[in-house]
Amino acid sequence: MTIxxxxxxxxxxxxxxxxxxxxxxxxxxxxxxxxxxxxxGTPQPSVVCELHPRxxxxxxxxxxxxxxxxxxxxxxxxxxxxxxxxxxxxxKFVWAGDxxxxxxxxxxxxxEIYAEGSGVLRSEYGWFxxxxxxxxxxxxxxxxxxxHPVPSNDLDRQVVQRAxxxxxxxxxxxxxxxxxxxxxxxxxxxYCAMKRATIEVTGxxxxxxxxxxxxxxxVDERSAGRNYDHRLMDYNNDPSTRLEDVQSLFAEAxxxxxxxx
Numbered sequence: 001m002t003i004x005x006x007x008x009x010x011x012x013x014x015x016x017x018x019x020x021x022x023x024x025x026x027x028x029x030x031x032x033x034x035x036x037x038x039x040x041g042t043p044q045p046s047v048v049c050e051l052h053p054r055x056x057x058x059x060x061x062x063x064x065x066x067x068x069x070x071x072x073x074x075x076x077x078x079x080x081x082x083x084x085x086x087x088x089x090x091x092k093f094v095w096a097g098d099x100x101x102x103x104x105x106x107x108x109x110x111x112e113i114y115a116e117g118s119g120v121l122r123s124e125y126g127w128f129x130x131x132x133x134x135x136x137x138x139x140x141x142x143x144x145x146x147x148h149p150v151p152s153n154d155l156d157r158q159v160v161q162r163a164x165x166x167x168x169x170x171x172x173x174x175x176x177x178x179x180x181x182x183x184x185x186x187x188x189x190x191y192c193a194m195k196r197a198t199i200e201v202t203g204x205x206x207x208x209x210x211x212x213x214x215x216x217x218x219v220d221e222r223s224a225g226r227n228y229d230h231r232l233m234d235y236n237n238d239p240s241t242r243l244e245d246v247q248s249l250f251a252e253a254x255x256x257x258x259x260x261x
Contacts, residue, residue, distance in 0.1 A: 046131070046143040057097060058140050065099070066125045066146065072109070073097045080112055082122055083202030083209065086153055089114050093133075099123070111142075120150055126208045149210065152257040155202055156211035160257070162197035163190075164250035170243055177233045190215075190246060191232040214253045222249075 049072065051060030057075040074097030081096070093113040098106035101124075113119040117133035119142075127150040132143040166188055167173055177189030185192060194212055198205045212232075219231045222245075228234035235241055235249075 046145045049140075049142050049144065051140040052138065053140075058095070060140070062144065065144070066123075068100075068102055071100045073099075073106075074109070074111060077110070080110055080122075081204055082110060082206035083198055083204030084155065085112065085120055085127075085150075085202075086155065091119070093119075117142075122206055122208070124208065126150075126213060127206075127210060149213065151260055152210040152214055153261075156209065156214075157254055157257050157261075158201045159194065159197045159209075159211045160215070160250050160253045162201055163193040164247060164254075166193040166196060167243070167246055167250075173243060173246070175237060177236045179230065179233050189233065190236040190249070194232070211253065211257070214256055215249060218249055218252050218256075 047062045047065050049060060049062035049065075051058040051072060051074070057073050059071065059073045061069065061071055063069060074095040077094045077096040080091065080094055091112040091114055093111075095111040095113075096109070098108050101107045107124040109124075110122040111119060111130060112122075113130065113133050117131060119130035119133060121128045121130050121144050125146075129145045129148060129150060130142050131145070132141065134141050167190070172187055174185075174187040174189045174192065177191055179189075179191055181188070181192035181195050185196075188196060194215065195205050195207075198209060198211070202209075216231050219228075219235045223231070223235055223238075226234070226238070236246075
């Protein structure tokens with residue numbers, strides 16, 4: 001949804017975010033540009049979140065988010081802890097907290113906001129664009145485009161290049177991955193090489209960073225029908241996987257990201 005008016009003209013006294021959107025549409029103040037679902041082809045709007053202040057946090061809902069009606073709880077944070085997204089932009093606001101997940105503990109999330117109310121949501125479901133961020137003393141609103149994950153960038157390409165260098169020979173390759181990585185490791189699996197490379201390049205780690213999603217997609221394609229439980233770990237530990245396969249995995253990921261750059 002594209003806002004055609006300045007943020008200060010957004011209606012603040014309506015009952016719900018949906019009411020606000022309908023009112024703005026009727027007045028011609030917004031233009032709907034709806035992404036299309038990959039499954040049914042039905043146009044789907046960005047998810048609109050509305051949160052309200054509590055004693056030490058902001059809490060609220062986005063309605064249906066990643067298939068569930070989730071509750072969010074976030075608070076201001078000093079900085080992003082899961083690595084720099086891009087080096088050419090600096091966040092104006094950072095929020096950290098969690099969201100509900102049925103059948104399991106709440107899942108952590110971080111939200112970084114840049115100029116003009118745009119930003120990124122980092123979650124267990126991936127990284128997604130945020131837009132229309134506004135906050136007053138009484139309400140915070142933002143939109144999340146869950147149909148268009150944040151694309152990879154130059155830092156992501158540097159990560160995969162560094163991972164390839166870490167796993168450049170058989171002696172450095174851990175063929176028995178458990179997804180437990182430590183700073184004192186002297187051998188690395190695909191996953192742990194990616195984690196180490198991400199920390200070295202960006203200063204932090206998030207296992208759903210775009211570059212890791214690109215690598216997972218390639219593993220999915222290569223391992224069709226193998227029923228892996230954990231794609232990177234099981235591909236790494238598969239007896240049929242060779243070091244040449246690992247290196248070509250990183251090389252293909254780099255090519256795909258460069259094509260989309």
